[in-house]
Amino acid sequence: MTVLDELVAGAVEDARARVREIPLERLKKEVRQLKRRPLDAALLLKESAGIPVIAEIKRASPSKGFLADIKNPAALAREYANGGASAISVLTEGRRFLGSLDDLRQVREAVGIPVLNKNFIVSDYQVWESRANGADMILLIVAALDDTRLRHLLVLAESLGLTALVETHDRKEIDRAIAAGARVIGINARNLKDLSVDVDQYARLSSNLPEDVVKVAESGVFGTVELEQYAKAGADAVLIGEGLVTSQDQEGTVRMLVQAGHRFKASQAMPLSTHDGPYFGPYGGRYVPEALVGALNELERVYGQAKSDPDFQKELGRLNHVYVGRPSALTPAPRFAELISGRVGGQVRVFLKREDLNHTGAHKINNALGQGLLVKRMGKNRVIAETGAGQHGVATATVCALLGFKCRIYMGQIDARRQALNVARMRMLGAEVVEVTTGTRILKDAINEALRDWVTNVETTHYLLGTVAGPHPFPTIVRDFQKIIGEEASDQLSAYGIDHPDGVVACVGGGSNAIGIMNTFLDDPRVSLYAYEAGGDGPKSGKHAIRLTPGTGQIGVFQGTRSYLLEDDQGQTLDTYSISAGLDYASVGPEHAWLHDLGRVRYDYATDQEAMQAFSDLCRTEGIIPALESSHALAGATKAAADLLGRGVENPVILINISGRGDKDVATAGRWFGYLSEEEASALEAQGGQDKGGQTKEEDR
Amino acid sequence: MMVDQSRQAAAPAQPRGFSRRTSPVAATLEALRQEGRPAFIGYFPYGFPDEPTSLEAMRVMVRNGVDIVEIGLPYSDPVMDGPVIQAAAKCAIDQGVTVGGVFDAVRQVQEDGAKALVMSYWNLIMHYGVAEFAEGMADAGGAGLVTPDLIVDESGEWIEQSDRYGLDRIYLVSPDSADDRLELTSRAARGFVYATSRMGVTGERTSMSGSARELVARVRRAGAPYVCVGIGVSTAQQASQVGAYADGVIVGSALVHCLLDDQGRPRKDRKRALDDLASVCSDLRWGISQVKR
Numbered sequence: 004m005t006v007l008d009e010l011v012a013g014a015v016e017d018a019r020a021r022v023r024e025i026p027l028e029r030l031k032k033e034v035r036q037l038k039r040r041p042l043d044a045a046l047l048l049k050e051s052a053g054i055p056v057i058a059e060i061k062r063a064s065p066s067k068g069f070l071a072d073i074k075n076p077a078a079l080a081r082e083y084a085n086g087g088a089s090a091i092s093v094l095t096e097g098r099r100f101l102g103s104l105d106d107l108r109q110v111r112e113a114v115g116i117p118v119l120n121k122n123f124i125v126s127d128y129q130v131w132e133s134r135a136n137g138a139d140m141i142l143l144i145v146a147a148l149d150d151t152r153l154r155h156l157l158v159l160a161e162s163l164g165l166t167a168l169v170e171t172h173d174r175k176e177i178d179r180a181i182a183a184g185a186r187v188i189g190i191n192a193r194n195l196k197d198l199s200v201d202v203d204q205y206a207r208l209s210s211n212l213p214e215d216v217v218k219v220a221e222s223g224v225f226g227t228v229e230l231e232q233y234a235k236a237g238a239d240a241v242l243i244g245e246g247l248v249t250s251q252d253q254e255g256t257v258r259m260l261v262q263a264g265h266r267f268k269a270s271q272a273m274p275l276s277t278h279d280g281p282y283f284g285p286y287g288g289r290y291v292p293e294a295l296v297g298a299l300n301e302l303e304r305v306y307g308q309a310k311s312d313p314d315f316q317k318e319l320g321r322l323n324h325v326y327v328g329r330p331s332a333l334t335p336a337p338r339f340a341e342l343i344s345g346r347v348g349g350q351v352r353v354f355l356k357r358e359d360l361n362h363t364g365a366h367k368i369n370n371a372l373g374q375g376l377l378v379k380r381m382g383k384n385r386v387i388a389e390t391g392a393g394q395h396g397v398a399t400a401t402v403c404a405l406l407g408f409k410c411r412i413y414m415g416q417i418d419a420r421r422q423a424l425n426v427a428r429m430r431m432l433g434a435e436v437v438e439v440t441t442g443t444r445i446l447k448d449a450i451n452e453a454l455r456d457w458v459t460n461v462e463t464t465h466y467l468l469g470t471v472a473g474p475h476p477f478p479t480i481v482r483d484f485q486k487i488i489g490e491e492a493s494d495q496l497s498a499y500g501i502d503h504p505d506g507v508v509a510c511v512g513g514g515s516n517a518i519g520i521m522n523t524f525l526d527d528p529r530v531s532l533y534a535y536e537a538g539g540d541g542p543k544s545g546k547h548a549i550r551l552t553p554g555t556g557q558i559g560v561f562q563g564t565r566s567y568l569l570e571d572d573q574g575q576t577l578d579t580y581s582i583s584a585g586l587d588y589a590s591v592g593p594e595h596a597w598l599h600d601l602g603r604v605r606y607d608y609a610t611d612q613e614a615m616q617a618f619s620d621l622c623r624t625e626g627i628i629p630a631l632e633s634s635h636a637l638a639g640a641t642k643a644a645a646d647l648l649g650r651g652v653e654n655p656v657i658l659i660n661i662s663g664r665g666d667k668d669v670a671t672a673g674r675w676f677g678y679l680s681e682e683e684a685s686a687l688e689a690q691g692g693q694d695k696g697g698q699t700k701e702e703d704r
Numbered sequence: 705m706m707v708d709q710s711r712q713a714a715a716p717a718q719p720r721g722f723s724r725r726t727s728p729v730a731a732t733l734e735a736l737r738q739e740g741r742p743a744f745i746g747y748f749p750y751g752f753p754d755e756p757t758s759l760e761a762m763r764v765m766v767r768n769g770v771d772i773v774e775i776g777l778p779y780s781d782p783v784m785d786g787p788v789i790q791a792a793a794k795c796a797i798d799q800g801v802t803v804g805g806v807f808d809a810v811r812q813v814q815e816d817g818a819k820a821l822v823m824s825y826w827n828l829i830m831h832y833g834v835a836e837f838a839e840g841m842a843d844a845g846g847a848g849l850v851t852p853d854l855i856v857d858e859s860g861e862w863i864e865q866s867d868r869y870g871l872d873r874i875y876l877v878s879p880d881s882a883d884d885r886l887e888l889t890s891r892a893a894r895g896f897v898y899a900t901s902r903m904g905v906t907g908e909r910t911s912m913s914g915s916a917r918e919l920v921a922r923v924r925r926a927g928a929p930y931v932c933v934g935i936g937v938s939t940a941q942q943a944s945q946v947g948a949y950a951d952g953v954i955v956g957s958a959l960v961h962c963l964l965d966d967q968g969r970p971r972k973d974r975k976r977a978l979d980d981l982a983s984v985c986s987d988l989r990w991g992i993s994q995v996k997r
Contacts, residue, residue: 225722226864249722250867255891263860288858290826292784294878294900296855296885441790447781454783455905461880560827560853562781573803574831575780 006065007123011147013098014123022128030131034163041139044117044166045186047089048217048240054230054264055089057119057219058257059244060110062094062101071248076106077113079253086257090117090140092242104136111137119168123147127159134163140187143167145176154183168219174208181213188212189221189242202229206236226256227263234267275525275603276486281475284600286593289474290560291454298461303476305381310483319376326405327368329487332357333495336659338624343641343657349648352656353640354504356492356520358663359629365663366488366516367398367469373484375402378465385409385464387456389449391418391584393425394630394663395469400434402467410434413453415445418584425667443578447589450562470513471592474563478592485519492658493523505655506643508533509662510635511606512548512586514595516662525603531647534595535639537581538608546580550591551599551606558596561589566596582611582671583631585663605646609638615675617641618665630663631671637661723870728847729895730872732771732819733930733951742947744769744992745932746985747823747956749776750809751801752792753963753970759812761963761981766816768982769989773813774850774954777806777824784825784852784876786907788957791968803832810846821874821895823850829862838865848872848895856892863892874898877923879915886926896930896951897923901937908938908957917949940991947995955988 004012025033048055060076060083063069073079080091093110094102104120111118117139124130124141125148133141141160145153153169160167169185171177180188192205209218217240220233225246233241243260250256270282280287289299309315323329333354340353358366371388378386386408390396396412403410412429416438419426426436442448457466471478471485489507496504507524509517511534524530539547542555548569550556556567561576569577569589581587598604609617617637621629629637636659647655665672670687673679679687736743746765752758762773778793778801785793806822813820822841829837829849841848848871854862856875866873872895877886879900890897901916916933923931933946934954943953962981963971971977 225868227860228864231860246722249724251722251724252891259860259863289855290853290858291855292853292878293855293876293885293889294880297880297882300882441787442780442794451781451783455786458784458878458905557831560830562783568827570827570831573801574828575797 007144007146010065010096010099011123011125014096014129015125017097018126018129018132021132025132027128027131030128030135034131034135037135039137041134041164041166042117044090044119044140045217047117048187048219050089050239052265052268053261054234054238054267055240056087056257056260056264057090057092057240057242058083058086058088058247059092059121059242060094060102060106061244061248063099064245065099067245070245073248077109080110080113082254083247083257084114084116086254087261088116088257089240090119092119092121092244094244095120095122104132107133107136107138117166124156125152127156130156130159130163130165134165138165140166140168142170142189143185144170145180146172150179150183153179157183157185170221171208177208177212181216185216187217187219189219191221193222202232202236205233205238209237224260227259230260230263231267234264273526275598276522278594280479280593283478283594284597285558286564286566286596287475287478288565288593289563290565291474291563292458294458295454295461295474298457299474299476301381302377302465302480305377306476306480309377309380315376315380319373322372322376323369323487327362327372328360330491330495331360331488333492334625334627335499336621336625339621339637340657342620342624343644346641347645347648349644350654351644351647352654354492354496354499354656354658355625355627356488356658356660358488358516359627359633359661360664363394363398363401364666365394365398365630366485366519366660367395367663368401369487369519370469370481370484370515371395371398371402371467374465374467374480375406375408377480378408378467379406381465383408383463383465385411385460386467387411387413387453387464388467388469389413389446389453390425390469391415391446391449391587393422393428393667394585396434396436397425397428397432399467399469400429400432403434404432411456412436413439413449413456415443415449416440417444418446418449446584446587447562447576454562470515471518471594472513472562472564472566472588472590478564478594481515482518482522482594485515486522488516488519488660489521489523492520496656496658501656503527503530504658505529505652506531506533506647506657507660508535508636508640508643508657509660510535510537510583510586510609510632510639511591511595512537512588512632514592516632516660517604518592518594520658520660521604525598531643532598532604533639533643533646534604534606535635536591536606536608537579537583537586537635538610538613539580539582541610542608547608548579548581548587548589549608550589551595552608556591559590564590564593566590566593567599582614583635583668585630585632586635607639607642609635613638615672618668618672619676627661628665628669629661630665631668633661633663634665722867725870727872727895729772729819729821729874730930733896733932736771737951741993741995742950743771743932743952744943744989745772745774745934745952745954746770746959747774747776747934747954748959749778749789749792749796750806751778751796751799752960753795754799755801755805757963757974757978758796759809760978761959762809762813763816764978764982765959765985766813766818768985769992770818770985772819772821772847772952774821774823774956775806775809775813776956777803777822777828779825779828782825784905786905786957787968788908788960788964789906791964792960795970803828803837804840807840807844807846810841810844814845819847820845821847821850821872823852826851826854826858834861834865838869838871841871842869846871848874850874850876850898852876856888859892866894876900877919879919883922883926886923890923890926890928893928896932897928898954899923899931899933899950900935901933901946906935906956908936908961916946920949940987943988943991944994947992953988953992958984958988
């Protein structure tokens with residue numbers, strides 16, 4: 004005799020005893036007199052915006068023994084309901100689970116949400132008494148019933164308005180449940196050896212179920228971790244018992260689970276182009292000191308208002324036009340295209356989106372201006388920002404001069420020394436430049452210092468973050484201010500009679516220029532998207548900033564967000580290297596991490612060598628000197644062209660984002676290619692502050 | 705009644721429900737409240753200036769009156785810390801400190817008779833594995849974690865694992881925190897709520913801001929049974945002032961400072977450094993014992 008047989012036998016015997024007190028006919032009569040109609044639980048358990056929680060009241064179980072002393076099931080049910088449970092499961096089996104129908108009645112009285120009679124139901128009498136005692140749902144265990152009986156009980160339940168949760172353990176039982184007409188199927192995917200939850204097993208079992216069947220994950224949920232695992236594996240709802248009755252704050256635990264369900268659904272929301280934070284799939288969020296939460300909430304609120312305020316949009320549009328010089332040009336690049344075509348052995352067309360022609364020389368101004376207007380709206384008067392070596396710092400200093408804010412830029416000492424020109428530009432614009440001497444004295448340390456400043460002065464100060472990284476709402480806000488790049492390009496292409504580009508190519512450091520040009524095309528499957536990270540000396544050299552190629556970045560939290568991260572075996576941040584400072588960052592924006600996992604954007608890298616070659620190619624074929632950052636996109640264009648041709652796209656149109664201009668990089672390039680003698684390069688540095696070691700720090704931050 | 709599961713550290717993959725052991729730190733705070741004084745909570749970074757010296761320093765702290773040791777895990781990017789603790793962290797990382805090693809410090813502090821909390825930025829715990837860290841902590845007899853860059857909203861996994869092993873969850877709040885945030889944090893916290901005495905990062909301050917007293921009152925109203933105050937406390941007088949209204953006084957930089965020279969490097973003469981640490985601790989403890997309630 005198995006445990007199940009024993010439990011069923013016990014339940015049958017108990018029911019028989021109850022029949023002697025209330026015969027079936029009397030029970031039926033009682034039911035007919037009931038005014039209350041059961042709730043349609045199947046409908047309530049499939050929710051587009053969340054993962055409904057069925058919260059269980061159970062005192063003990065045969066496998067775990069005694070769990071909790073529940074004196075007042077009604078009070079516990081109310082706590083569950085207050086926490087946001089979608090249904091309450093009541094264990095009414097008396098022998099091993101220490102429950103009773105009395106518990107069911109009490110719970111029914113206490114709550115207005117569906118109540119499940121969880122027992123070993125094998126007879127008509129048990130179905131009728133479920134209804135008589137106020138249940139909306141009953142449990143039917145496939146393993147305890149033959150096909151005829153299962154079908155019969157399902158039909159009976161339905162005729163009484165009851166929803167049956169049909170419990171299964173394996174594929175065979177699931178097929179039987181479906182054949183019998185089950186609408187709500189519970190899958191118990193517990194590994195019976197160690198009682199752990201086998202989510203992969205759950206995913207296997209729950210796949211190929213009919214669309215309209217509600218899939219309930221039935222075991223092993225203790226908290227948000229398992230709920231998320233089940234949600235990922237395709238569960239519509241979860242049932243949680245032991246994890247709740249043994250918790251110290253039942254209402255709070257249910258609330259946390261319900262919130263996690265909402266959060267999960269929101270993190271997966273489509274379409275991609277309008278997907279807002281805090282979460283991009285499993286990435287993003289806010290990993291910050293509590294002291295910053297108020298400021299982040301305020302920023303989110305004020306941005307939400309500004310976004311839908313026509314006056315704000317008008318002012319931003321006006322300044323974009325008269326101050327930044329938007330729209331930036333879209334330039335056909337036939338000679339560069341010819342060069343690529345020759346290399347890949349097929350014809351391609353290339354268009355360049357000229358963010359290098361913006362005021363201050365890069366796309367960074369788009370975001371700095373947008374956030375500057377938000378600062379005005381928030382009534383703050385002090386702005387801080389980080390910069391690797393210049394472009395974001397200069398853009399921020401520029402906007403602060405334009406709008407009349409106090410401005411302080413944090414810059415790593417190493418960067419400040421080799422980028423004296425940009426330090427001077429920022430100071431000329433009225434900004435205070437602080438050299439950061441802590442840590443490794445580069446970009447990430449500048450961000451740390453800016454965060455420390457913000458924690459201390461958050462009431463008066465806005466942190467004008469320069470990329471689609473950092474805590475929510477920065478990745479969303481910066482994306483929104485940068486997406487104009489792709490929107491313009493899409494319009495500008497139609498002037499050439501081109502409906503859509505076949506490929507869009509950008510470099511990716513934090514990732515703002517890439518998101519900016521790609522956002523418009525994210526939901527258009529005809530457009531392939533390619534992003535190139537800083538390959539430095541290559542992934543095996545240890546000198547690079549490649550986060551998204553297997554074997555490089557790992558999932559971590561860094562500077563406020565969860566994403567891919569270059570870290571050592573202890574979780575300490577690794578040093579990064581690239582010839583282009585703007586791409587030289589240990590992590591990457593959370594939306595990119597998600598797009599990577601979804602396979603929507605193909606992430607690859609270009610080494611220093613490849614980027615410098617592409618830099619030279621564009622200079623000589625088109626008369627445009629690109630930033631070293633953008634040169635990584637140009638290097639990638641050849642790889643993208645080969646990929647498109649290889650996939651059978653004829654005469655592909657490739658759109659490349661020239662995120663910034665390369666004036667700042669001429670000394671580095673001059674030295675790299677040997678155009679300048681040591682003396683000439685040094686003289687150039689003396690005048691303009693270019694980097695000595697071939698490592699310029701600019702643009703993307 | 706529930707079975708006490710505090711000894712179930714080496715639990716199976718799915719241990720039965722959640723531990724219901726009493727919060728270890730709350731128990732200490734309650735006992736001290738009965739005695740009529742606040743707790744002396746001392747921060748020290750594990751592995752600074754090297755592993756043996758850091759363990760010795762913690763032993764010195766406990767012998768000289770520290771009730772609860774907040775053991776810092778050195779991190780490469782500590783955004784809530786000022787220059788003193790940053791310097792110490794960098795030194796410890798350069799020494800090759802490992803996350804798993806911190807349990808030795810936890811064990812020692814508990815054996816010496818104080819309670820051990822670990823203070824860590826979240827990436828280190830995430831990288832180590834939240835469940836693995838919780839299990840290691842419970843195995844070592846530690847009380848729980850202080851998480852300076854983990855807010856309640858992102859704590860799902862930590863809340864679940866800390867509940868499973870009965871570990872304390874210490875969150876920071878600041879004078880700028882809104883009431884709803886204080887309530888959310890107080891509800892999710894276990895042990896005590898860490899009130900930062902003013903806006904800003906860790907470090908010694910010449911004067912204590914009045915906002916700390918007000919913050920403590922607000923956190924109590926938000927439902928936290930125990931509130932301790934840190935950030936900026938460095939003298940016996942400050943400790944005594946803060947102790948008048950807080951359940952515990954947290955001191956960090958002033959202790960770490962004892963082991964650093966003027967250039968921010970570890971002092972060569974370890975013995976004298978530890979003697980200084982001992983006297984700073986007893987001085988602070990004296991200040992705390994002067995608290996009139």
